[in-house]
Amino acid sequence: MKVEATEVDGRKVFSVRAFNHGIALWLERLPTVWVEGEVTELRRQDRWASVFFTLKDPEDGSCLAVQMSRGQFDGLRLGLADGERVHVYGRPELYEQRGDFRLRALTIERFGLGAHLASLERLKQKLAAEGLFAAERKRPLPRIPRLVGLVTGNDAAAKRDVLTAITTRFPPAHVLVAETYVQGPRAAPAIGAALSDLCGRGVDVIVLARGGGSFEDLLPFSDERLVRAVAACPVPVVSAVGHEQDTPLVDLAADVRASTPSVAGRIVVPDLAELRAWLDRAHTGLERNARRICDRHAERLVTNRERLARAPHLVFERRTNRLSGTHGRLQALSPRATLERGYAIVRAGEQLVREPPPAGTALAVEVAAGEFGARVE
Amino acid sequence: MTESSFDENQAELERIVERLERGDVELEELTRLWERGEELYRRCAAQLDAVRGKIEELARRVADDDQQ
Numbered sequence: 001m002k003v004e005a006t007e008v009d010g011r012k013v014f015s016v017r018a019f020n021h022g023i024a025l026w027l028e029r030l031p032t033v034w035v036e037g038e039v040t041e042l043r044r045q046d047r048w049a050s051v052f053f054t055l056k057d058p059e060d061g062s063c064l065a066v067q068m069s070r071g072q073f074d075g076l077r078l079g080l081a082d083g084e085r086v087h088v089y090g091r092p093e094l095y096e097q098r099g100d101f102r103l104r105a106l107t108i109e110r111f112g113l114g115a116h117l118a119s120l121e122r123l124k125q126k127l128a129a130e131g132l133f134a135a136e137r138k139r140p141l142p143r144i145p146r147l148v149g150l151v152t153g154n155d156a157a158a159k160r161d162v163l164t165a166i167t168t169r170f171p172p173a174h175v176l177v178a179e180t181y182v183q184g185p186r187a188a189p190a191i192g193a194a195l196s197d198l199c200g201r202g203v204d205v206i207v208l209a210r211g212g213g214s215f216e217d218l219l220p221f222s223d224e225r226l227v228r229a230v231a232a233c234p235v236p237v238v239s240a241v242g243h244e245q246d247t248p249l250v251d252l253a254a255d256v257r258a259s260t261p262s263v264a265g266r267i268v269v270p271d272l273a274e275l276r277a278w279l280d281r282a283h284t285g286l287e288r289n290a291r292r293i294c295d296r297h298a299e300r301l302v303t304n305r306e307r308l309a310r311a312p313h314l315v316f317e318r319r320t321n322r323l324s325g326t327h328g329r330l331q332a333l334s335p336r337a338t339l340e341r342g343y344a345i346v347r348a349g350e351q352l353v354r355e356p357p358p359a360g361t362a363l364a365v366e367v368a369a370g371e372f373g374a375r376v377e
Numbered sequence: 378m379t380e381s382s383f384d385e386n387q388a389e390l391e392r393i394v395e396r397l398e399r400g401d402v403e404l405e406e407l408t409r410l411w412e413r414g415e416e417l418y419r420r421c422a423a424q425l426d427a428v429r430g431k432i433e434e435l436a437r438r439v440a441d442d443d444q445q
Binding site: 298300305307316318 | 383390391393397404407411415418421422428432435436
């Protein structure tokens with residue numbers, strides 16, 4: 001069949017059939033590729049020739065219809081369930097009759113553990129690079145929460161553990177429980193919805209608890225949308241998911257990571273008995289400390305006063321010492337000091353004698369202790 | 378003029394004491410500094426007494442409350 005338009009009132013017009021056919025032909029030229037996504041809405045019936053499902057992008061929920069011949073699908077013996085991550089090898093195709101676009105699958109491979117791990121690691125790196133797990137993003141928990149939100153599976157041991165830990169430690173605690181799916185493809189969106197619902201009800205901290213499970217069971221807790229929802233949650237989130245060795249990505253995005261649901265319960269509330277004891281100590285300490293601070297200031301003031309009273313005398317004394325020192329040095333420079341050492345000053349009349357005078361000259365000799373006359377021989 | 382705080386007065390007093398103890402003071406300044414130091418001491422002591430009085434008053438009130 002050729003794709004031909006007819007002329008109507010001077011414009012080219014295609015029939016729907018011709019248009020679809022043209023698009024189908026064009027799509028056929030596209031290459032065969034691998035597409036990764038989550039299987040949802042899997043529809044298979046023995047009387048149908050084909051199996052249908054929707055491949056969903058786990059990141060933003062983009063959808064792609066997939067069709068595969070039932071014979072091929074059954075031959076793979078994958079036993080796929082909704083929510084499983086797969087690689088589909090196929091090519092784009094248009095179902096001309098309905099104008100539906102879809103991927104014609106030639107084969108399907110289940111996303112293996114290795115692929116899961118690699119994909120988780122890529123997601124982890126990406127979110128870490130965005131700073132979603134950064135220590136400075138972590139918020140402190142309220143010291144005494146007004147209302148604790150608990151997101152957990154219905155009838156789960158995790159729920160009981162958290163509630164027991166909370167009420168044992170802090171009996172007056174108020175807890176709002178949001179029961180939700182904690183595994184399977186509906187878990188991540190359901191938990192996200194529970195988080196925002198609890199926030200809307202005024203909780204000031206949220207515990208996200210789930211007991212241990214298989215790697216696949218815990219996968220929703222590494223779902224990108226949920227991890228982002230936890231990081232963006234307006235109140236601090238404590239996560240207790242799986243066992244100590246499991247580290248789903250929500251654990252990294254949460255403000256506090258608890259190793260078990262019981263630990264999470266103990267973390268979110270203070271110990272009432274301890275709190276009472278602290279209050280009593282604070283009360284008795286209040287007056288004692290006030291007095292002590294006052295006393296310490298008074299002691300310091302007294303010391304300062306003593307030092308102040310001594311200081312001017314010290315200054316004065318030091319100045320006096322320096323003065324008498326200077327005086328001593330001044331004295332050392334006068335001729336008197338030289339006479340003390342045994343020297344004499346000889347005068348002839350008013351003149352100091354510096355060279356031998358003629359015989360018979362009368363001299364006056366001054367020594368340290370006095371003066372006497374003499375005559376030159 | 379606002380009254381200097383106890384801490385400010387105490388700090389100034391300490392600066393004066395330290396200066397005097399180092400001895401690098403003009404003789405003419407010596408008496409002025411000493412007088413200033415004594416004045417600061419009197420202010421500090423008065424401020425301390427005021428606080429102590431309040432503590433005693435509060436302690437009495439708490440004791441009365443406890444008895445009731």
